[in-house]
Amino acid sequence: MISSQVNAIPSKPDYSAAIAELQAQFGEQLSANLTVREQHGHTMTWLANQPPDAVLTAQDKYDVAKAVAICNQHKMPVIAFGIGSSLEGQLNAPYGGLSIDMHALDAILQVNNEDLTVTVQPGVTREQLNHYLRDTGLFFPIDPGANASIGGMVATRASGTNAVRYGTMKDVVLALEV
Secondary structure, three states, rough: OOOOOOOOOOOOOOOOHHHHHHHHHHHEEEOOHHHOOOOOOOOOOOOOOOOOOEEOOOOOHHHHHHHHHHHHHOOOOOEEEOOOOOOOOOOOOOOEEEOOOOOOOOEEEEEEOOEEEEHHHHOHHHHHHHHHHHHOOOOOOEEEOOOOEEEHHHOOOOEEOOOHHHOOOHHHOOOOOO
């Protein structure tokens, strides 16, 4: 006999203690506003909006590390948010959790023409990077069809029409700081 409970989604846990700790740590960087949460819980996907419990706008990698540590302690899901151009629903939060918005982490840290590498933060977009590189003779070949963030493209292994010639994200990423 097959149970009808096999595909049931468990009820969403109460993350109020985690949110209180995040609020104490991050103040105005953390939002529990429904409109902000809905903007971070849905993109261009056909799936219904599933907002997180809160949204943190990270200012640096240390904010991300602190938030992940708090969420880990409370067993709260974490969803990284870049630009929100995903079609597949990776940003939806069916079990709630914390959305960490990386848009402020948008610095191009280093370009090394000799070895054809560039070091960027996750909020850098592909158009921003190509604009920055245009006078160097280098370019970033991955084009998923949207002005996606590099972090989001890494997370989804983005490709696009140039993949036949230049490969996908897995082919162009040499290292990650996680």
